[in-house]
Amino acid sequence: MEEDGRTAVRLRHRRAILAAALELIEEGDGSRFSADALAERAGVSRRTVFNHFASLDDVLLDVCTETLDVAVEHLRSQTPSSALPEASREAMFGALAQALRGADLSDRIIRVWAAMGGASVDDQHRQAFAQQALALVADRLSEQLTARNPGADPLDVDLLASLLTHGLGVIAGHWVATARPGRPPSPAEWDRLLELLLDRVGSGYLPRST
Numbered sequence: 001m002e003e004d005g006r007t008a009v010r011l012r013h014r015r016a017i018l019a020a021a022l023e024l025i026e027e028g029d030g031s032r033f034s035a036d037a038l039a040e041r042a043g044v045s046r047r048t049v050f051n052h053f054a055s056l057d058d059v060l061l062d063v064c065t066e067t068l069d070v071a072v073e074h075l076r077s078q079t080p081s082s083a084l085p086e087a088s089r090e091a092m093f094g095a096l097a098q099a100l101r102g103a104d105l106s107d108r109i110i111r112v113w114a115a116m117g118g119a120s121v122d123d124q125h126r127q128a129f130a131q132q133a134l135a136l137v138a139d140r141l142s143e144q145l146t147a148r149n150p151g152a153d154p155l156d157v158d159l160l161a162s163l164l165t166h167g168l169g170v171i172a173g174h175w176v177a178t179a180r181p182g183r184p185p186s187p188a189e190w191d192r193l194l195e196l197l198l199d200r201v202g203s204g205y206l207p208r209s210t
Contacts, residue, residue: 014052016042018066021059025115057129060115064133065140067108067115068168072140074099075148089206092145092152092160097198100164106190109172130169138165160205167197 020041024033035056039046053059078095112133141161146152171193179185 013044013048016044017049017052017059018063021063022111025063025111061129061132063115064112065136067111068133068137069140070108071099071103071105072137072144074102075141075144089156092149092157093202093206095148096141096145096160096164100194106187109175110184113176134165134169138162141165163201163205164197167201171197
């Protein structure tokens with residue numbers, strides 16, 4: 001029971017740190033906050049912050065992946081269709097496409113953009129950080145697809161999750177670039193780019209009809 005109590009405290013502290021980081025990102029200038037400010041906002045000590053995370057970049061990486069994990073949660077909540085074989089590529093693509101459409105990612109992309117430093121960070125740094133976050137999300141989507149489709153070819157699963165997840169990173173960069181100074185990019189434009197991504201990936205990934 002004592003161990004359970006310590007685990008609960010650690011989980012509560014971790015959640016408080018991540019919630020505080022997201023608040024600071026949304027209130028301030030992207031990722032520019034100190035460990036002291038994060039600890040104060042979370043109601044923990046600076047030492048506790050670094051007991052949970054090796055660096056502030058690790059805090060931001062977790063904020064990004066949890067923000068994008070809404071797509072994984074949408075996939076997990078879906079009831080598998082019985083219309084197609086469980087392991088078919090059509091079924092997997094359809095489920096993942098539905099999850100991405102239903103996840104309302106546009107607001108979350110803005111949060112991730114801010115967490116990566118927004119316009120204040122050079123593109124090379126941002127791209128490296130984004131690739132880390134997207135790779136983690138792709139891994140989680142692969143795990144969920146495998147759980148839903150245990151007979152699927154593991155390579156098919158990993159290719160689909162990786163193609164769509166990293167494609168999100170590509171269209172996110174294009175989408176944010178469309179924003180006018182002082183105004184967020186258009187949600188309608190995000191929807192258009194998402195459909196373009198699904199069309200392009202689907203036309204290459206799904207089996208050709210004979």
